[in-house]
Amino acid sequence: MAPVRTPSPAELEDLLRKALDTRAPATLRLEGSNRILGDLRLAALRTGIDLRMEGAKRRDLLPVAGTKAALSLVMGDEVLSAATVFLPAEEGDAAGAPVLRLAWPGPEIGFHYRKDMRVAAPSQTPLNAELEVNGGVWQARILNLTEMGLGLGLSQELPLEPFTIVEIRTVLPGAGPLRAVGEIRHITVLDDEPLPTRLGLVIRDANPEDQDALYRFVQLRRADRSETMRTEGGAGAGMGEGS
DSSP, rough: OOOBBBOOOHHHHHHHHHHHTOOOOOOOTTTSSEEEEEEEEEEEEETTTEEEEEEETTTTTTOTTTOOEEEEETTTEEEEEEEEEEOOOOTTTSSSEEEEEOOOOOOOOOEEGGGGOBBTTSSSOOOOEEETTTTTTEEEEEEEEOOEEEEEESSSSOOOTTTTTEEEEEEETEEEEEEEEEEEEEEEEEETTTSEEEEEEEEEOOOOHHHHHHHHHHHHHHHHHHHHHTTTSSSSTTTTTOO
C-alpha cells in the first residue's frame, strides 16, 4: 500500500488542471461531521491560491469561511483526496448558482484506487437487506454497493438464474430506507463461506426518494473511506501505477 504522497507544486497543479479539464466529480466532507456536499465539479483554479467548485444547490446550507473539509476528486480509476478549508467569497461569487471557494490543497495528497473504495466494504459497518423474489423473502448481507448496482451474500442457496428480477429492501444509515428493483447478473456459490451464495445485481428501478437516499449514502461512505485512507497513510497506489 502506497503512503500519502507530497507531490511537487508543478505535479499538483498538473493533477488539478486535469481534474478541471475532465470535469472530474468531486465531494467535500466537512471535518468532524457526516455532512457532505456531493455532485460537485472543479470550475476554476488559481495556482497556489484557491479552487472554485460548482454544483452546490441553493437549498444547501453552505459552510462558513474557515470550515475545514476533505476534498475527494474522482479521476478515472483513482481518487485524489486532500485536506482543504472554505475561504470567504469574493466579489461576484454570489451571482448565479453558488460557487464554493476552497484553499489550495496540500501538501499531503492521498491517491487511492476506486476499487479499494467500494462502500459497504468488509472494513465498514455491515448492511443487512431483504431480498424478495418469486414470492419469497430472504435475509441478505450487502457486500458492496454503488449508485448502479450491488453485491449480496446469502447463507442459503437459491434456485435463481441470471436476469431474474428481484426487489431489495434495506435501511441506509444517515440516508434512510431504500427499496429498489434489481436484475441479477451474476450468481456464484462458494464453499466453506458463511455467506456462500453471492449475487451481483444491477439496479433497474427505484423511485426518486430511494434514488436520492442511495446517492447520498454512497457519497457519504465514499467520502468517509477516502478521508480515513488519507489520514491513515493511504491505501492505494500512486497515480499512473497499474491496478
